[in-house]
Amino acid sequence: MTALPALAEPHDLTADAPPHNLDAEQAFLGALLFDNELYYRVGDWLKGSHFYDPVHGRIYQAAADRIVRGSLADAVVLKTDFERDGGLKEIGGSAYLAVLLESAANSAAAVEYAQLVYDLALRRALIRVSAELAKDATDSSPDTHGRKLIESAEKKLFELAETGGAQKGFVAFKDALADSIEMAAAAYEREGGLSGISSGLKAMDEKLGGLHPSDLIILAGRPSMGKTALATNIAFEVAKSYQYETLADGSRKTTRGGVVGFFSLEMSAEQLATRLIADYTGIPGFMIRRGEIDAAQYEEIRDGVLEIQGLPLYIDDTGGLPIGALTARARRLKRLHGLDLIVVDYLQLVTGSSGKSDSRVQEVSEVTQALKAMAKELSVPVIALSQLSRQVEQREDKKPQLSDLRESGSIEQDADVVMFVYREAYYKEREKPREGTPEYLAWEEEFRAIERHAEVIIGKQRHGPIGTVKLAFDAARTKFSDLAMTDRYDDSIR
Incomplete structure (x- = not known):
């Protein structure tokens, strides 16, 4: 079984780099292109927005859209979809899909990679929420009450824990x-x-x-x-x-x-x-x-x-x-x-x-x-x-x-x-x-x-x-x- 990549240590990140692991994202995406059935094990909770690299997020979403329609989503099929993607061109064009296949984990390990991607996305979201709370807490406006800040913090954390619950937007018919x-x-x-x-x-x-x-x-x-x-x-x-x-x-x-x-x-x-x-x-x-x-x-x-x-x-x-x-x-x-x-x-x-x-x-x-x-x-x-x-x-x-x-x-x-x-x-x-x-x-x-x-x-x-x-x-x-x-x-x- 392919070993999971270690979570980056704090000293490996630059001062403003949020937690992420591109190796885990590549390993999971490569596995998904090999085995589309993986999507049904993670699709309920893993979304394109959870990927740190926006190109990875777009690849995942494109594959997911095809899979839920009952279509095949492999490197050959997705190549046409991404030939005109500017972000993908910057990192090698459609040939990058071959890089993902080379990085692919086996199906058993792929779900754990997906969980790692999801966990790191939650950590990044927590950092954003913490920054917002710190900014609000330092606001000296007389209209800003401490109790209200606590209630706001609880609301944001609840929404994060519920992965969007009340803020889910439009729902397809x-x-x-x-x-x-x-x-x-x-x-x-x-x-x-x-x-x-x-x-x-x-x-x-x-x-x-x-x-x-x-x-x-x-x-x-x-x-x-x-x-x-x-x-x-x-x-x-x-x-x-x-x-x-x-x-x-x-x-x-x-x-x-x-x-x-x-x-x-x-x-x-x-x-x-x-x-x-x-x-x-x-x-x-x-x-x-x-x-x-x-x-x-x-x-x-x-x-x-x-x-x-x-x-x-x-x-x-x-x-x-x-x-x-x-x-x-x-x-x-x-x-x-x-x-x-x-x-x-x-x-x-x-x-x-x-x-x-x-x-x-x-x-x-x-x-x-x-x-x-x-x-x-x-x-x-x-x-x-x-x-x-x-x-x-x-x-x-x-x-x-x-x-x-x-x-x-x-x-x-x-x-x-x-x-x-x-x-x-x-x-x-x-x-x-x-x-x-x-x-x-x-x-x-x-x-x-x-x-x-x-x-x-x-x-x-x-x-x-x-x-x-x-x-x-x-x-x-x-x-x-x-x-x-x-x-x-x-x-x-x-």
Whole structure:
């Protein structure tokens, strides 16, 4: 086997020469011209721009273009393509292709040469990013804040690690079609026909098709309606269902459920954990908080904690988090542990990047646009909770609608899905008459009939129908669950 050329030592490079290895580039290109099948082992991650010598980059790209079309790409065929290439003429013209063939590594070693070329390209990119950061850090402008520089650095490093993720530019229609077919195949093969991540609620999954990557999902409701409870239930179910397979490169591919990042800007991590324990054990949360439990329940809680403590659910309870910091932390979580779902509770508590704006509407607009951009960049669904305006309380019919969203223009426009949590029992309970009266008996009968019922009203969905999903709600456990099949749906929004 041909030995890999040693990486150039610092003293072998001139002061301004970035890391590179032309021998490795030649050895790989020569092997590729001999054996076009090599491209299918490196084409997913090695690009023409990764070659230090631009001529090498053009040769690789020309060969790649032919190979993906099913054509032969050897020295004879490429000779015609490069006879008029000025850069190639400078280093010997088309005869240089013969030099590459003489330098060719065998197929087994060629992939390692390609990895070396790729690694050196990443190092050069890191040097460029470092230079940009150093320049920005020495900027004495009063508008340049250290925290913003850190967030900018994290963003650039994330994009580099993801090899272009959010900055990938145009996508060919054939590639988009391939992604669409892959999603359809996943839905076909997955039980229940879901193309996204299951929420743990069958009725909701059947309406939404699961939680889809890149979607911004707004979950809105008046206080005490249960929007935090529903978001927590979904996050918990996704984390509990997490399964993955390990790929050849050691990375993990999620096959079910997912890793969840939960930004709890209102509740503390401890309060959120208490809700999850109540959900898992069935012991009411208020009893856990007050210590109104017996020895058997305590043992049940302790056993439950041991069973769920390893779930891939990560909670950040920093209050008043700026949107830039939130995005940076999400990127970091994805790099360290993986990430399949983000929950933000709630978006009106997220501040703009500058911390000040001309109007609240403008600031919320910035936040919702950034959340949508984050969903696309990280390729995960983002569930963002939102408050509703008080005008709901002024109507006789208190079922929420899109116009009830605070700063509704920006939220409704940026969201892919808008859902409202509504519990008629919340309002019915406030109409409670004096006990012992005939009115109380009639009220009690009506209240008991709706006490454990809830609705999720889908007011907007880019990729599917709107309508209402009926769920069961256990207030003691702050737990949403499915109703019987015949009671699940109401396709009218009244």
